[in-house]
Amino acid sequence: MTMLDVEIRTAADHLIEHGYVRLPVVLSESQVARFRRLREQAVDDWRFASGVAERPAFVSGTLEHYPRAVLPVVARPVLLGLAEALMGLMVRLDSVVLAGAGPVDTGRRGELVGWHRDRFGCFPNGTYSRPLALICFIYLQPMTAAAGPLRVLPGSHRDPAALEAEQLVSSLPSEVLIDSHAGEAVVIHHNLLHSGSVNTSEDERQFLGHVYALTSLRAEDDSFDGPSCRALRTSARRTGDRRLARLLGDRRATRCATERGVRAATRSRVGVVEGPGRGSRPQARRRVQQRRTSAHGSGAEMS
The missing domain is CATH 2.60.120.620 (q2cbj1_9rhob like domain)
Structure with missing residues (x-):
């Protein structure tokens, strides 16, 4: 810290x-x-x-x-x-x-x-x-x-x-x-x-x-909502400073942050691990394949 x-x-x-x-x-x-x-x-x-x-x-x-x-x-x-x-x-x-x-x-x-x-x-x-x-x-x-x-x-x-x-x-x-x-x-x-x-x-x-x-x-x-505050919000959006944009009341920055939070919470609930690129889909597919392989192997041993 x-x-x-x-x-x-x-x-x-x-x-x-x-x-x-x-x-x-x-x-x-x-x-x-x-x-x-x-x-x-x-x-x-x-x-x-x-x-x-x-x-x-x-x-x-x-x-x-x-x-x-x-x-x-x-x-x-x-x-x-x-x-x-x-x-x-x-x-x-x-x-x-x-x-x-x-x-x-x-x-x-x-x-x-x-x-x-x-x-x-x-x-x-x-x-x-x-x-x-x-x-x-x-x-x-x-x-x-x-x-x-x-x-x-x-x-x-x-x-x-x-x-x-x-x-x-x-x-x-x-x-x-x-x-x-x-x-x-x-x-x-x-x-x-x-x-x-x-x-x-x-x-x-x-x-x-x-x-x-x-x-x-x-x-x-x-x-x-005066010209100075609007210019500050525009500058914050242009530089990608969503924190400042939210502080100044930018609704788009608030909406984006809320949507990211919902997606993160959804991933957490379904047990999806965040990965590179588009995120978690490749890792999720690998885990499904591993479970199928494990189940198939267990069935062969039991027979």
């Missing part, structure tokens, strides 16, 4: 057990600075297009508008590899956003936004289920107590424990506050109970967020 394989396996084991995992150094210091600049540019573009003055909490369409910066991050081997290790190969992007939360009065430090599960979430039955989606937060500043760290309830992605109404905005004994560094990522299971905290620092709290989802689920937040 390579170092990357070990890193992915370790991260997957932690997420399966706890519902979340923290991945260090996903973005370098210069990349963090670049995405902070992109957040400002995206906000300015959105305000110009919308004709408003307020800053939006989320700016979507990030891959479409900034593909050279965003694609290497969402396709980063440790992130995409983790998604595939947990969800299988049928993984696509559901959304990519640049998010920001402005500061509030310091007297509200420690206040929660509210415990919730993300889309596709349901009440757990006590056992682990593979995620329908993985949510990735890549933070663009240290997540200090003032900035308002992410709060998670470890194990809540599988534990059938309900929260009372008054608990939804309260600190809980079992919660974990994730004080990430700038450039680190936190990845959570879609069914994990989590909450943001209000930002009482002096600056806007920012992160690059994206969601990996199963290809069988309809894209809800972003169609990835």
